[in-house]
Amino acid sequence: MLITDDTIERAGRFLWTSGRVLEQRRFVHLFGAQGVQGVSDVEGSEVEHAPDGVLAALRAYQTPDGAYAYGLEPDVRGPLPQPATLRAAMPILAETDALHGPDVARLCDWLASVAGEGGGVPPA
Structure with a gap:
């Protein structure tokens, strides 16, 4: 199975709506904010890599x-x-x-x- 940008984006969206904060942050660290654009952290700045x-x-x-x-x-x-x-x-x-x-x-x-x-x- 080929992992495409769309696959990563959908995985990010799923983790951001259903995963623990730890998995959400790991995803953003490893893959960037694909699928989670516009999501902000507690301080209100964009989620960082x-x-x-x-x-x-x-x-x-x-x-x-x-x-x-x-x-x-x-x-x-x-x-x-x-x-x-x-x-x-x-x-x-x-x-x-x-x-x-x-x-x-x-x-x-x-x-x-x-x-x-x-x-x-x-x-x-």
Whole structure:
């Protein structure tokens, strides 16, 4: 199947009307504002192609200890972080070039705090 500009525009329109804020911001970061023209962010300026919106949306799922929970990974909806949420957060942090930032440092600190002596983490 060929992915056309029309396909991307329709996907953007769908995500903007039905997706979580995180997916909306990821789409705009990765593909631009196709399909979401005229949509403004909270401050009223046009939605930007920058990773800042993605990181702000991701932080809504961050726990006080630096891990992630609250439905970032759809099967883990509660307030307690699990290894599955780490697997969901890392690709997002990578696509926004944030792997060397403070959010990842806090996430690694959390991971070290729950890892066993052999380095394993508890199952979800």
